[in-house]
Amino acid sequence: MNVSTKNNIIFSFPGNKRIIVGVILVAIAVIIPFFTSEYIQTLIQKGLLWIPSVYGVYFLYSLLHQVHFAQSIFIGLGGYLTAFLAGKYFFTNELLILLPIGLLIGGVVSALLGIIIMKRTGFYFAVMGIAITMVFWSIVYKARDLTGGSDGIPGIRNPSIFTIQLSNQGLYYVSLILSISMILLMLRILKSPFSLQLRAIGGDLDKSESIGIPVKKMQRVAFIIAGVFASMTGIMLAFMYNYVSPETFSWDYGSIFVQAAILGGTVYLESPILGVFCFIILEFLVSTWFPFLWEIIIGLGIVIIIITLGEEGFTGLARKLFSRIMFKRNLLERTYKNGK
DSSP states (O other), X not given: OOHHHHTTOSOSSOTHHHHHHHHHHHHHHHHGGGTSOHHHHHHHHHHHHHHHHHHHHHHHHHHHOOOOOTHHHHHHHHHHHHHIIIIITOSOOBHHHHHHHHHHHHHHHHHHHHHHHTTSOTHXXXXXXXXXXXXXXXXXXXXXXXXXXXXXXXXXXXXXXXXXXXXXXXXXXXXXXXXXXXXXXXXXXXXXXXXXHHHHHHHOHHHHHHTTOOHHHHHHHHHHHHHHHHHHHHHHHHHHHTEEOGGXXXXXXXXXXXXXXXXXXXXXXXHHHHHHHHHHHHHHHHHHHOTTTHHHHHHHHHHHHHHHHGGGHHHHHHHHHHHHHHHHHHHHHHHHHHHO
16 A cells, blocks of 8 residues: 555544544543543643644655654744743733734744745755754844743743633643644645645656646645644643743754654554654653653664654554454454354
């Protein structure tokens, strides 16, 4: 099965079973805060908010074959916008105001940066993304009077909706709703004619130009989509932690989303979701058991996963296991019926 065919499959389940699995997962996310500690709830919420940014990485790689380290720029922009307007220079903490403003700023900045970054592909695209994140990080780090420098900006108030301030529990459910909305939007984009044109560009840029596809415009639009998704992550993470720091702009923070995409795989549509939670679980377990070696262990783990699982990642492994279980189940059912 080739990549384009795999990208048209959301789950291995046919028809209604696919919807049932989605409903079950959402139901688990809804009730799980009642059965876990506040810390575990925070980890789950972080995972929900990381998913849109990882989808941005997945989007650019699976269609255009570009490795995107610059998601941290837009996460940082969303975070500092929230810190200024709902914290340091309190203007409003109304989410219905801040979210559209943040997404608009993320879209404008990604459109401007896309003009530069999308001039190159492959290795040079990745390096330019890293270089620009270093520029943003340096500016934020050194503008201490404005940004707080290395101390960042604390004291961000929880958001309000229609002037009603959200509790931490309420913020969790808003994060869940926003994450599901962004996932559905991305799935719609990935199954649209627009994504087919991007896939053609990723396959053969010159041939795409020759048949009339506006290559540069399409590439920039794809970059804007990834940036807007990351901006939402930045806004909501700032509210979740009530704090932002220059580290959100650093390229190594942006590399986390690339690593999560690698863990999940870059072939199947559901891969970013599984990749995010695999990374968070792996980070939590390793940092708990080996607090002084967790970076080394995670790094080596990702290398092993790339070598053994390739582009399919943990999602491919999970799908193979599920297929074997279903095959054995069907085999047992047929044997039982024939025996009767």
